[in-house]
Amino acid sequence: MRYAMVIDTLKCVGCSDCVVACQTENDVPIGYCRDWITETVNGAYPSIELELKSERCNHCENAPCVRCCPTGASHQLNNGIVLVTGDECIGCGACIESCPYDARYQHPDGYVDKCTFCHHRLEKGQLPACVSVCPTKCMYFGDLDNPNSEVSELLKKRKYKTLAPEAGTKPHVYYLI
Amino acid sequence: MTTSRRKFIKISALGLGGVAATTSALNMFGSNSYIDELVKENVAKKFKRTPTYCEVCFWKCAAWTYTDEKGAVKKIIGNDNDPHCFGRLCPRGTGGVGMYNDEDRLKTPLIRTTVNGEETFREASWEEALDLIASKFNGIKEKYGAESLGLIKHGAPGAHLEHLYKAIGSDTIAEPAYAQCRGPRETGFALTFGSWVGSPEPTDIRDTKCLVLIGSHIGENMHNSQVQEMSDAIDNGATIITVDPRFSTAASKSTHWLAIKPATDIALMLAWMHVLIEENLYDKEYVKKYALGFKELKEHVSQYTPEWAYGITTIEPEEIRKTARAMAHAAPSVIVHPGRHVTWYGDDTQRARAMASLNALLGSWGRRGGFYFKESIKVPKYPHPAYPHPKWGWHEIGAQYPLAQMGITTEVVKASIPNPENKYPVKAWLVAGTNITKSIPNQKLLKEAIDALEFMVVIDTMPMDVTGYADVVLPECTYLERYDGIRSATNREPSIAVRVPAVPPKYDSKPTWWIAKQLGERMGVGEFFNYDDFEEVIEWQLQKMGTSLDEMKKIGVKNYPRTSGPLFLNEDETYNFPTQSGKIELYSQELKDLGFDPMPKYTKHPEPEQGFYRLNYGRAPMHTFSRTANNPNLNDLKSENNLWVNPKVARIIGLKTGQEVWLKNQDDIISSFGIKVRVTERIRWDSVYMVHGFGHKEKQLSRAYGKGINDTELISKIAVDPIMGGTGMRGNFVTILTENPHKNTEI
Structure with a gap:
């Protein structure tokens, strides 16, 4: 089992529904977020390209946040999900600094927080809140170890990229381009 | 260590105020699912769900309001059986909790x-x-x-x-939704096909092969099911043609983006019709069978060549031909979308007529992948005395x-x-x-x-x-706290949805049905409000519709089979369009008799003088008009609007992204507040753009007050549509002030 998320940038309209759905699902306080939208514009009028995409923790195979955590609060499950144990976290911020995706923030309650791939929903057989709400259905979630899963199929069929591959983190959020 | 940390959290959470304090323990456990026991507890937690339909915008998606065991509103999730949302709300619907929680x-x-x-x-x-x-x-x-x-x-x-x-x-009785928004397209399409476009638009986007958007920015307007269907169309490899002076989100998803000069859309459409007819690409059988006035239209558009339109629209003739052929290639599975907010230049009914005529030439009305014949179910009227005249x-x-x-x-x-x-x-x-x-x-x-x-x-x-x-x-009170009328949706199949209060009204707020009844009783028309609770009205109506409030509380949405006939034209049978003639009217005798052009013509509209830019405005996906600017969840996503400026213009004036500027329009009206510049290639050099709905002057809106500019206050020049009274608002020009004009005055 190796969870991964695949996001189709050709369909994303950058509406931020994934952000609100995550906030209400996970009680993320207003002013903070576990996922967010980026907009990249290239070219000059009228030859322009626009890429919109939803970003979050990449649940990296080689996760710098896990390696640098002094207390072991940041850890990785066998299914690849990277989590933070709130009451083991001393809020030192090393993981925030180490993350090439800027995916972590300090919760007002003191600990570091980030995307969990909605671990608690997966246990109920539900998709992550962001995936299940997306009005463009541009987000896919599943098991990369299963060659027949939707995510595996998409990565076989479509051109894709990952973010900051040069960081060597082996991220598990893929972007169809 | 663990104990002391928990204590610390509680204290700090108390400092955050009431709502945060009561939920902070849940925050901890919910977001730290490593603690197996607590995860299980979280998983097992029983939420209660109550049906509603969303009121954050007019799309009225059916949804479930989730409340926890303490009765707190936790989240709102779309109803899977609802044709307006297919189980997926948009950011505003998801953020509807903020409307309820807003302390202002x-x-x-x-x-x-x-x-x-x-x-x-x-x-x-x-x-x-x-x-x-x-x-x-x-x-x-x-x-x-x-x-x-x-x-x-x-x-x-x-x-x-x-x-x-x-x-x-x-x-x-009036509502801005007509003459300030979609009125012209309703009149224009009714003149042509005999029926309103209505809401949701009966566009079969999911099965289309070619979607044409003229100034309609699906994706920035989150008209939910349409956004979803456009995404399906992208998956299916549909051709998307977007006509917009701004590189909208939809433009970025398009096969062809026509970066048109503002206010010249009718010229482009006349040239498209010219190509379709001259190259014999129009649906001859459809036009012959269903339309009136083709001969007149053919003659009318014969003069409007792509070369003629090029000089007006700045779209290359070859691009006009190529896109016309793309539409014809996909026909009849093609949609020239009627748009929604269409009060632009005062000849808007005629622009809608041009759109409708294009659809007629392509044979898309009543065809799969074009426009379907919508149907809704009638909600029986709760008995009351006859209204006076x-x-x-x-x-x-x-x-x-x-x-x-x-x-x-x-x-x-x-x-x-x-x-x-x-x-x-x-x-x-x-x-x-x-x-x-x-x-x-x-x-x-x-x-x-x-x-x-x-x-x-x-x-x-x-x-x-x-x-x-x-x-x-x-x-x-908000929609989460009240009953309202049954939502009868006009769609592919009829469906109804109910709104049931999930929580009691906060503060001393009341539902409008109650206010209306109270006023009615005080004004001597109490017999029109023959119920104690609006729940009784809904129950009575639902019984007549073969269901009950009990059942609807469980399902939220009920779908009914069609009874009006097939979804698309049955080519073997005759079909009478609900126009005066029973045919699609390419030439409108009705308009002619009223002294208007029976077929659309291009009119040149004023252009900005040097130093002025056309003020264009539009939507952001996370906001509805001006009503959501203070919603804590949605304000968190976008708290102010920006002024989009082309880099060339920015260079001339010396503007940088993030810089605050003020605007003055052609009538010397100065914006009440400033706005931050966004230098972007996504906008033409002759226009500026901002999202509508910001620049609130009400100080009690603690988050929205003074943030950004209210585009409407700069719209003082109105081009009124002589046919239906729509107020064209896209003919206002602004100049950019880099010094605060209110420096010495208190607003």
Whole structure:
């Protein structure tokens, strides 16, 4: 089992529904977020390209946040999900600094927080809140170890990229381009 | 360590205020699912779900409100069986919790009073506020007639007030959704095909092979099911053609983006029709069988070559030909989308006619992948006495515009300004669910009308700019706290959805059905409100529709089979379009008889002078007009609008992204607040762009006050559509001020 998320940038309209759905699902306080939208514009009028995409923790195979955590609060499950144990976290911020995706923030309650791939929903057989709400259905979630899963199929069929591959983190959020 | 840390969390959470404090323990455990026991607890947690349909915008998606064991609203999730959302709400629907939680909500009735010579509001009881309104309204009714009571409304609560108004004998009813928004396309399509476009638009986007968007920015407007279907169309490899001077989100998803010069769309469409006919690409059989006036149209567009249009639109002739051929190639599975907010230049009904005629030439109306024949189910009327017949109403007020199908808000505004020649004097307004200072252009005229009113009431959930002008303000509870009428959707198949309160009204707010009943009883029309709770009305109606409130509470949405016939044209049978002639009218005798062009013509519209830029405005996916700017969840996503400026313009003026500027329009109107510049290649050099709905002046909106510019205050020049009274608002030009013009003045 190796969870991964695949996001189709050709369909994303950058509406931020994934952000609100995550906030209400996970009680993320207003002013903070576990996922967010980026907009990249290239070219000059009228030859322009626009890429919109939803970003979050990449649940990296080689996760710098896990390696640098002094207390072991940041850890990785066998299914690849990277989590933070709130009451083991001393809020030192090393993981925030180490993350090439800027995916972590300090919760007002003191600990570091980030995307969990909605671990608690997966246990109920539900998709992550962001995936299940997306009005463009541009987000896919599943098991990369299963060659027949939707995510595996998409990565076989479509051109894709990952973010900051040069960081060597082996991220598990893929972007169809 | 663990214990002391938990203690610390509790203390710090208390510092965050009530809501955060009560949920902070849940935050901890919910977001740290490593603790197996607690994860299980979280997983096992039983939420209660209550059906509703969303009121954050007009799409009215059916949803479930989730409340926890303490009765707190946790989240709102789309109803899987709803054709408006297919189980997926948009950001505004998901963020609807913020509408309920907003601590700036109106909390009690307010009555205008004078203290030490200064006008202010004082809190009042419902009893006092309702008595006051009833006595003032009764007074106006006696003196001038009930017709002098005007209602300006929007959304589901409007229906309760419309019932009240009709009961007391007034039909002086209007909503900005018509003459300030989609009116021209309704009139234009009705003239051509015999029926309104309506909402949701009957566009078969999911099965289309070619979607043509003319200034319609699906994806930035989150018209939910359409956004979803556009995504399906992308998956299916549909051709998307977007015509927009701005590189919209939709443009970025398009096969062809035509970066048109603003205000020249009709020229492009005439050239498209020219190509379709000249190259013999139009649907000959369809046109022959169903349309009238093809010969006239052919002759009319013969002069409008792509070369002619190039000089006007700046779109290369070859690009015009290529896109026309792409549409024809996909036909009849092609949609030239009617758009939604279409009050642009004053010839908007004619532009809609051009769109409709294109669809007719392509044979897309009544065809799979084009437009389907929509159907809804009739909700039976709860019994009440017959309404009295008013002597005049919206129709007479707007009589100057022969094909207006609904009240023209701006004409109601004009009728409210004292004038001895005005036969239809409006003396009081009830404004509900619409912040007219941000939806009605020409603020000077609007203020003049408001000043002249004898009495004005505002019903809303939030303090808005408009509430500041009211004599009495009534706090409405949000859609999560009330019953409303059954939503009967017009769609591929009929469906209904119910709105059931998930939580009791917060503060001293009340549902509008209750307000309408209370006012009705006080105004002597209590027999029109023959129920104690609106729940009884819904229950009665649902029983008649073969279901019950109990069942609907469990399912939220009920779908019905079609009874009106097939979804698309049955080519083997004759079909009569609901026009006067029974045919699609490419040539409109009705327009001709009224003295208008029977077929659309291109008219040149004014252009900005040097140093001025056309003010274009639009939508952001996380906001609805001006009503969501203060919603804590949605404000968190976007708290202000920006001024989009082309880099060339930025270089000339010396502007940088993030810099605050102010705007002055062609009539020397200066924006109340500043706006931050966004230098971007996504906008033409002859225009600037901002998202509509910001620049709130109401100080009680703690998050939205003073953030960004209200585009509507800069729209003082209006090109009125002579056919239906729509207010064209895209002909205003602004210059950019880099120094704060309000430096020495307090706003």
